[in-house]
Amino acid sequence: MKPSLCSEQFRMPWPDHRTVFPFITHSDLKMPGPDTVLWRYMDLTKLLDILGNQCLHFTRIDKFEDPFEGVAPRKALEGLSRRVPASDLEEVLQIRRRTHALCWHANKTESAAMWRLYLSSNEGIAIKTTAQRLQESLQLSPPEDKALFIAEVEYIDHDDEALFLENFLKWATFKRKSFEHEREVRLMRVADHNELGDDFVYRPRINVSTLIESICIGPLVPKWVGDVIEQAISKYGNFKIERSELGDDPTYISRFIEDLQAGRHPTEENSQPGGNATSDPT
Template identity: 30%
Template sequence: MRNLQLKVEDSLSDDTKLWRYIDLAKFISLLDSRTLWLARSDTFRDQGEGQFPQEMRVAIEKAYESFTVAEDSPIKGANDFKEYLCKNAYVSCWHKNVDENMVMWELYGRDSNSVAIQTTVGKLKSSISKLDSGGLEFHLKNVQYSRDQDVEGKLNYSAPFFIKRPHFSFEQEARILLSTYSASSPNKDTPPGITVGLDVVEAIEKVLVHPDSHDWFTKVVKSISRKYGLKAPVESGVYGNRF
């Protein structure tokens, strides 16, 4: 077993602000469990998650043509291999911005009974627990927005999970990836997500309440925050549709 500590890409400075837009139930779950949920990549709506760039796909397909694959192997080709990697990649997505973002409210806080939590790269790194895991890597990196055909060269197997199609570039995403890939004992029968311990009191710098929510909801969020010992201020968002 490996003791994995979150490694942060050099381009992400400690003071970079990160946001997650979540509904009230997920907010309460985060505070109550003091864990961060990493979702298996194939549970996301975007079916392009983990897609091999073209040059990488061709190389993998050629490699499998020359392999003698065991009869009981769960991986018999490039498509099987992609599925295997997706079922062993666990992700937590964060939005990089100095301030709240109206588009992110619209997409990920559709219900006005939602919140945005704000942390920084440094606080997230210092507040997240190490993992006693058989995992391969545990990284926080920027997402690259590129078309498959524009990505060249040989990449490691986790790289496709940090590449998204250009029309997602508005998300300004940095993401945590836990890879449980194993060449010696491949397994597709994996859980839909993994939790990792998080000191939420230390990590959360600010809580914003949906800008279109009513006063009673703001009071509820403040009450919940006090109950769980949050020191972060709870404020109403600005960039909503109400005037």
């Protein structure tokens, strides 16, 4: 029997892949540097699931809110349709039903936009890590250890004539330009045919202490709720917990006003945290 396009020509790993345990990389995918700072925004329930079960929850990309997730660029699809049988093409188009992903936000600092976008309540939490810590935290056994890809998401126009790509995993890293603010890094896995179905869930085990550099409590979380969250987290280990700085008042302003009212010249030292400047004696 002739092997299908999806099971042979599009099977992983491709000939030019290389393995950076536990990730497989490919020349078409842009892998983040090991020191890339990553954030995962979530509610308390999802955090406790990670801490309690010591695993990460992947979602099938066709279940994501954006209907363009995993969809081939138009020119790539047109090119394939001229060269492969319809039955094989249909199988390739279904690859988005087999691709599971876990999405992270790449940023050196917390993001006000991400707090607003991905949290349905005022009890938001974010895990801060790095690409290297994420890699080292995964506890995988063969053949699962050769099944994960990590890549930076590219923000494109799906009608762009320059995009003539036939790498279906690359399609899973495309999002529309309207989502550029997400600055997403995506951890991905393509399920085997025997793992298909709406009830299949991919939850690889991790070492949470290795994964988590710190846990940040959201800017809209009331102090007493933050205290309860810290107590809940402490049951699972000694994690570094920080409160978001986005809700802090600019205290240097009040000091500046106090100086003015007292007849003092507001100095850089008084008006900026950590300043070392001295006042002008004149």
